[in-house]
Amino acid sequence: MAWSVAAETDSMRLNMTAGVTDVSQRVYDLHMTILYICVAIGIVVFGVMFWAILHHRKSKGAVAASFHESTKVEILWTLIPFVILILMAIPATQTLLAMEDTTESDITVQITGSQWKWHYRYFDEDVEFYSLLATTRAQIANERDKRDNYLLEVNRPLVLPIGKKVRFLITSQDVIHSWWVPDFAVKKDANPGFINEAWTRIDKPGVYRGQCAELCGKDHGFMPIVVIAKSQDEYQQWLQATKTAQRAAYEEEQRLLAMEMSMDELMSLGEQVYGTRCAMCHQINGEGIPGAFPALAGQGVSIDPARKLEHISLVVHGRSGTAMQAFGPQLSLKELAAVITYERNAWGNNTGESVQAAEVQAVMDGKAL
Template sequence: MRLLRLVRVRSTSFFWARLRWVISVFLLLFAITSQAEYGVNMTPGVTDISQSVYSLHMIIFWICVVIGIVVFSVMFWSMFKYRKSQGAKPAQFHESTTVEIIWTLIPIIILVAMAVPATSTLKEMYDVSESDIDIKITGYQWKWQYEYINDDVSFFSNLSTPQEQINNEATKGEHYLLEVDEPLVIPINKKIRFLVTANDVIHSWWVPAFAVKKDAIPGFINEAWTKVNEPGIYRGQCAELCGKDHGFMPIVVKAVEEPEYQAWLAAKQEKAKAEALLASQVWSMEDLMAKGEEVYNTSCAACHQQNGMGIPPAFPGLKGSAIAIGPIEAHIDIVVNGKPGTAMQAFAAQLSDVDLAAVITYERNAWENNTGDTVSPQDIAKAKGN
């Protein structure tokens, strides 16, 4: 009986062990076949420097492959050839000068073989001299500001993926979370120097097709450059964990031919002049509300939500709040200047006077707030001290 019980226990253990093995294999096969997109390498990119980085990566990769093959081949051959069952006796030696020299020289040669192409590529990556266009990139939670330093053009680039897609209420688009309202536009075959910084927390400007990834750090300016060879639209993201909406901070770069770039630049400059004229006009409540809703959904809804309910306690609601229905001066002040020690940013430099007037008017009259107040661009200019 005792032997029978022992056999049963061992049979049961064997059964469960085999079942676990089958389940593990099934889960592994399921994981492999369920990959939506399977990639094992980096992109060669569309610039000369990105292709140099890719070539360097492949050189180092194949050096590592050769090292791995040699080391493991020798190890497995030694284990098989000189195994104890064949009567092999371990060699007894130490402090061999020859062995010491060999295993010192070989790694040095390998490292030099890696260092030569790596140094050449790094020197090229960090050479930002003789640029044709200088663009300052400033990271904000959670958008990018682009300033064409010598052309008097500046704008913000915000995520434009519809909120319905984010809330799983609509089918997600091809470029879900990688689309913006205002892409960065650059000409091809021109050296573009990027001056990268941040306004609030650490961000990172990353476009894989350019092999450009630079940290944006408040109070510091990091430099990078690119020279795109092919027209097209290239996408990236903030590569630093910069807050709760880190995944909603995409980058879109549109590389175009020189004539198209010059036409775009002239149109942006004309638009800036037109916006300056708009600030002197008288706006009706209806126009302010329409403009304000657009600005709110782009710049404010991420924190305060489209319905104005916010995400307390970090992001308070605006519906019926002391700010939105309280003294209008306090409302203007907090939107223009922000509130230190909180997530509320200062929007004085982020939005135009027209946009600020419109969004404050919208917040004071949306979601049944109905204060009847309107804010004019002149009120914003006065609050700024202009």
């Protein structure tokens, strides 16, 4: 299925989308050219076959001829397909070379896939962020009032300018993912330990949607991509606003280190963070999935007062060789403190312990263990 601005309101397409880039248009044109060639071949082959069946049938007194190989016929039916394949290969090769030419780019964005989110980092700009499915599990479970794109919405879309060549450096943090936006004719695997390149130049502003196109785990279907293409002026305004917001967030975290949040505030925020980041594995009730994801309710580091720092470290740094990711780079100090506090006090755990931003920072700096 192809998603585009028009596809958000139109019915499902029966053909490829022409896209909004020069490369996507070339891919579409190539697809249609080869389709027409195949249709023409089919018409000729089946036309000759049906003509032979009708005009050389037994009821018309046709007698089967007896003959052996013809060198001329052998050469002819070998040469014709060869010429057709060459005619198809020339535009296909030209299109493929254009798709792989990432030179002379204006902007470079590093894309890192992980279970189950995307991380975007703009080279030469102090801007990076994670992009996750914006629809909550409760909304997904609700059978009524679903929006058309409820599984194709993210909290932070990738924003790009139109008319600029954008190079993508695509990799993965854990398993193989695939960054796919049909309107750009970009579909590139994100392999852990490797960097693949792709590029695009968007012709017109709009919202363009895609998905991870590689089966990457239990929540593979909840890993959408949203790209918003803006004019150059609007893009610069967004870039500046994002830089300002990120600097403000950093300054807020520094102030937070000297403060203590109340238990009610920590639990309220922690429940929100847990629902969007942790519930997909450990379940909304903290019971986990036996054999896959450990339970947090009534057992483990979540209830042991002596393992509080271990709990913080596990959330911040993750656990190598497991699906437990490092959330230190993904969440703010406030969110980390809140979600750990929530895990230690929800579902009847009731340790009565709160975790503050300063404690999280100490673990990040390696001063607490």
